[in-house]
Amino acid sequence: MTPAFSFVSFGLAITLSPLLLGVIQKTKAFFAGREGAPLMQPYFDFVKLFRKGGVYSRTTSWVFWAGPIANLAAALLSLTFVPLGRIPAPAAFPGDVFMVAYSLSLGRFLMVLAALDTGSAFEGMGASREVRFSLLAEPVFFVSVLTLAVVTQGASLSEIYGTLPRHMVHQGISTIWLAGGAVALVLLVENARIPVDDPTTHLELTMIHEAMVLDHGGIDIGFVQYGAALKLWMFSALVAGAFFPFSSARPFLEVMGGIGGVFAVAVAVGIVESSMARLRLIRVPQLILLAGVLALMALLWAAR
Amino acid sequence: MNPPILCSLRNGETAVCSQESGVSFEQFRTLLGKGIEAGHRLSALFVVPDDSFDGARLVAVLARPMSGDLQMIGCAVGSSYPALTPGIPAAHWFEREIFEQWGIRPEGHPWLKPIRFQPPRSRSGGRPSLLLPTVGVTEFFRVEGEDVHEVAVGPVHAGVIEPGHFRFQCHGETVYHLEISLGYQHRGIERAVGEGNSPRMRHYIETLAGDSTIGHATAYCRVLEGLAGVRPSPRAEAVRMIAAELERLANHIGDLGAMAGDVGFLPAASYCGRIRGDVLNLTAELCGNRFGRGLIVPGGTGFDLDQTLESELKRRLDDIEADALSAIEQLFETPSVLARFDGVGEVSESLARQIGLVGVAGRASGLPCDVRSEFPYGFYQFVHVPVCTWGTGDCLARALVRRMEIQQSFAAIRALLQSLPADRSPPAVMTLAPRRWVASLTEGWRGEICHVAATDDEGQLAFYKVVDPSFHNWFGLACAMRDQLISDFPLCNKSFNLSYCGHDL
Amino acid sequence: MFDILKARLKQKYRTLSYPKGPPPPLPARFAGRPVIGGRPCDTRCRRCADACPVGALQREEGQFPTLDTGKCLFCRECPGVCPTGAISFTREFRLAASSRERLTVTADSQGIPPVRHEIAATIFRRSLKLRQVSAGGCNACEADTNVLTTLAWDIGRFGIQFVASPRHADGLLITGPVTRNMQLALKKPTTRYRLRNS
Numbered sequence A: 001m002t003p004a005f006s007f008v009s010f011g012l013a014i015t016l017s018p019l020l021l022g023v024i025q026k027t028k029a030f031f032a033g034r035e036g037a038p039l040m041q042p043y044f045d046f047v048k049l050f051r052k053g054g055v056y057s058r059t060t061s062w063v064f065w066a067g068p069i070a071n072l073a074a075a076l077l078s079l080t081f082v083p084l085g086r087i088p089a090p091a092a093f094p095g096d097v098f099m100v101a102y103s104l105s106l107g108r109f110l111m112v113l114a115a116l117d118t119g120s121a122f123e124g125m126g127a128s129r130e131v132r133f134s135l136l137a138e139p140v141f142f143v144s145v146l147t148l149a150v151v152t153q154g155a156s157l158s159e160i161y162g163t164l165p166r167h168m169v170h171q172g173i174s175t176i177w178l179a180g181g182a183v184a185l186v187l188l189v190e191n192a193r194i195p196v197d198d199p200t201t202h203l204e205l206t207m208i209h210e211a212m213v214l215d216h217g218g219i220d221i222g223f224v225q226y227g228a229a230l231k232l233w234m235f236s237a238l239v240a241g242a243f244f245p246f247s248s249a250r251p252f253l254e255v256m257g258g259i260g261g262v263f264a265v266a267v268a269v270g271i272v273e274s275s276m277a278r279l280r281l282i283r284v285p286q287l288i289l290l291a292g293v294l295a296l297m298a299l300l301w302a303a304r
Numbered sequence B: 001m002n003p004p005i006l007c008s009l010r011n012g013e014t015a016v017c018s019q020e021s022g023v024s025f026e027q028f029r030t031l032l033g034k035g036i037e038a039g040h041r042l043s044a045l046f047v048v049p050d051d052s053f054d055g056a057r058l059v060a061v062l063a064r065p066m067s068g069d070l071q072m073i074g075c076a077v078g079s080s081y082p083a084l085t086p087g088i089p090a091a092h093w094f095e096r097e098i099f100e101q102w103g104i105r106p107e108g109h110p111w112l113k114p115i116r117f118q119p120p121r122s123r124s125g126g127r128p129s130l131l132l133p134t135v136g137v138t139e140f141f142r143v144e145g146e147d148v149h150e151v152a153v154g155p156v157h158a159g160v161i162e163p164g165h166f167r168f169q170c171h172g173e174t175v176y177h178l179e180i181s182l183g184y185q186h187r188g189i190e191r192a193v194g195e196g197n198s199p200r201m202r203h204y205i206e207t208l209a210g211d212s213t214i215g216h217a218t219a220y221c222r223v224l225e226g227l228a229g230v231r232p233s234p235r236a237e238a239v240r241m242i243a244a245e246l247e248r249l250a251n252h253i254g255d256l257g258a259m260a261g262d263v264g265f266l267p268a269a270s271y272c273g274r275i276r277g278d279v280l281n282l283t284a285e286l287c288g289n290r291f292g293r294g295l296i297v298p299g300g301t302g303f304d305l306d307q308t309l310e311s312e313l314k315r316r317l318d319d320i321e322a323d324a325l326s327a328i329e330q331l332f333e334t335p336s337v338l339a340r341f342d343g344v345g346e347v348s349e350s351l352a353r354q355i356g357l358v359g360v361a362g363r364a365s366g367l368p369c370d371v372r373s374e375f376p377y378g379f380y381q382f383v384h385v386p387v388c389t390w391g392t393g394d395c396l397a398r399a400l401v402r403r404m405e406i407q408q409s410f411a412a413i414r415a416l417l418q419s420l421p422a423d424r425s426p427p428a429v430m431t432l433a434p435r436r437w438v439a440s441l442t443e444g445w446r447g448e449i450c451h452v453a454a455t456d457d458e459g460q461l462a463f464y465k466v467v468d469p470s471f472h473n474w475f476g477l478a479c480a481m482r483d484q485l486i487s488d489f490p491l492c493n494k495s496f497n498l499s500y501c502g503h504d505l
Numbered sequence C: 001m002f003d004i005l006k007a008r009l010k011q012k013y014r015t016l017s018y019p020k021g022p023p024p025p026l027p028a029r030f031a032g033r034p035v036i037g038g039r040p041c042d043t044r045c046r047r048c049a050d051a052c053p054v055g056a057l058q059r060e061e062g063q064f065p066t067l068d069t070g071k072c073l074f075c076r077e078c079p080g081v082c083p084t085g086a087i088s089f090t091r092e093f094r095l096a097a098s099s100r101e102r103l104t105v106t107a108d109s110q111g112i113p114p115v116r117h118e119i120a121a122t123i124f125r126r127s128l129k130l131r132q133v134s135a136g137g138c139n140a141c142e143a144d145t146n147v148l149t150t151l152a153w154d155i156g157r158f159g160i161q162f163v164a165s166p167r168h169a170d171g172l173l174i175t176g177p178v179t180r181n182m183q184l185a186l187k188k189p190t191t192r193y194r195l196r197n198s
């Protein structure tokens, strides 16, 4: 497979990730029985936001505006290591999953600093919740990817995902799907979706992720939201890659399959959001625990 | 305009002003204490200014469900008196109001702080003094300790709701204490109506709490009708009841949808939100206004229904009922929703009784309080609507009570539309009797609405007191939040869904 | 999942076709925009002005009265007392205006006043985030604002959304007459509205 397609897939991630949010919205609108916001709404929002300036209070420092930029940069960096379907990522090295996870963590850390910089009680509360849950989700993510690595004998994410379909045929899909299921739960946690968080809520006291960015306005919130869209894309690609045994010798079809998988995950997220309530905040760790158990089972099964 | 000393009245019946100064304070306190112990409710406790001496009259309205009547007790107090709250917790909010409005100090009140930050009312009835309190500035309760932190929300909230200020004393995610500080919606309606003959009075009352327009307007009209000795025609009473039950339907359905929205359960939230609008549209068919403005007028109703409207309402009601019941069923059949409602924000029956919860919140805690059956008025005298209670006092109970009441209201409206009384006499002219007192209770969708009024020697309204159900229940919300997760507050809040403007007046 | 789909089929697709299609039917007793001067006005009479509970009607000698819809409660006392039928209420529901003066309806008023703002219409045409501040109303405004986001009206389809933070918002929606106790709080989020680049 030519590296050109790696860059094409990278470019597609950058341009299409906002559409993912639109797809989730439309899915939810379908289940509610309404027309809902246009598919392109996230793009309209970004165009408007990037035309706006930021709003800064006198009490915040550079940390406040640097957070969203650093977060976006970290997301872009991670994206270079995430394969789309069977198409390898533009960059890869053995153990790059740690690079992905930790650069996302770094971005989050800087967002947390930015949130704490405002000194507002909500943002502190949101930051504490976000850190607590992602702390729990991180090992689950590692164990799941490790499982896939054990199954495929691959070292980098691109290697792992590139050979997954073959292994699905040979070793059965149950292990891979278990691990994929765990990654899917991590997706819900990391991307602030129902049942963990409600991205559309207006209630400050119940927010997790949203509470952290209440004070960012204009272009800054644009950065935050774009970073979030990229992150959603990455996780969707990882989940889709583990679930769909699609593989083709034609790189073009490969790209299409990869994108189809990503959007299928977005639709699934929309369906989940339409069919259940949020968990009580105190129950979220239990959900992550469940994901952890899935991942461990998959690992044991794979290492058997 | 002296209040009667001690009399028992039926709901909406008048009493003549007394010439004497009332029972002694000791007697007053004993009567009240004994009454509450016997299961009566403190519907209102307020002060009436009196120029004849340096003090005022303290008046209590006790609702006595067993005998189905209201007891009005009056006594004279000076510029201070021993607080009733320590023995009668239900008086807590009332005494704070008395202190704030008139500067009469209930000595020994454990929690004497402003509730509305309104300018004090002068006892001679003139304009308020210039000394204005600053809203939200008071000594808030604080829990000491290193791990305890304070989260303050409002007055402007993130959602599309009214302003109010909430302070949580938290330990991590757990709430030790919630203090509610309101007054942002204070417009001075009670004073304006108590000053007598403004042409806007009915409109003031209708906008006292927009979602309870019918409830408050009915209480107000019944006050005037009582004072004038006028009885609306049975048909008007029936239309009023239809309007009241439509109001209950709309709000209960909307509340269930809002509770679903708060736990992020999209389908029920979306469906209920729309269905609520459809019910409001039925009210609009009646009078042109979705909230029922102009429908309830003194002496009768502003609009009547004809044959076509009747059948139109019936037809649409059937559609709405099918939609509403399926949406609500979905809510109660989704385990993830029940898990969120169950056991959250509990108020025990004994606590509810002590602090005097009314309406949906009271019934969810197992109190059979419902003015419609305890002190029936209007058409409720002829049609009995069952009281729906549940014992657990949590969010689930408040949701379940709403669900039962929705079913009852559908049935009640349908029965009424089946057999509307025929006579259509127009509203009579109102001439109020002089020197009378009257107390009127209605059951708004939130709970008991109490209006008390008095006329002067010329037969003009000279005193008016409004008690919205929210006034009784806000403290209940604070109690419900004890030891709960702070992230469950929005849900608890919606499950009570109290009125800010109804409280602030 | 299956139950959800079943319920969805039962509840149907509910978003109104308005504004592309026709507006939804209005209740028969709905009172919309008033018009003045369809019939002559009796010169010696001022019954409407006297009947109005809020003083929305002003009448100068020899002229048609003017009606301030900013004050009017739409209680419809005035057409009831008018002997000639010079005041009537239409079923026009578009009552918005872009300035205080334009809320007043006179005998010369023609049609509905334009409310379109050209710059806003280009920048915010497809994405408008609003922050709502409620300040002393009776909660009916909030209730009906919430209705706008329900299935039937679904303003989300125009890219309009209510957001949780003033910093995320492009505009403010203030409801109510602003009580004294809300003055301070209202000043705070508004002053935070000055954008850096504007």
Ligand code: SF4
Residues within 6 Å of the ligand: C051, C052, C053, C054, C055, C056, C057, C067, C071, C072, C073, C074, C075, C076, C077, C078, C079
């Ligand atoms: S409708 Fe009522 S409030 Fe409006 S102008 Fe006429 S009388 Fe006045």
Ligand code: SF4
Residues within 6 Å of the ligand: C040, C041, C042, C045, C046, C047, C048, C049, C059, C065, C081, C082, C083, C084, C085, C086, C087
């Ligand atoms: S009531 Fe009619 S005729 Fe009389 S002043 Fe008003 S508009 Fe003119």
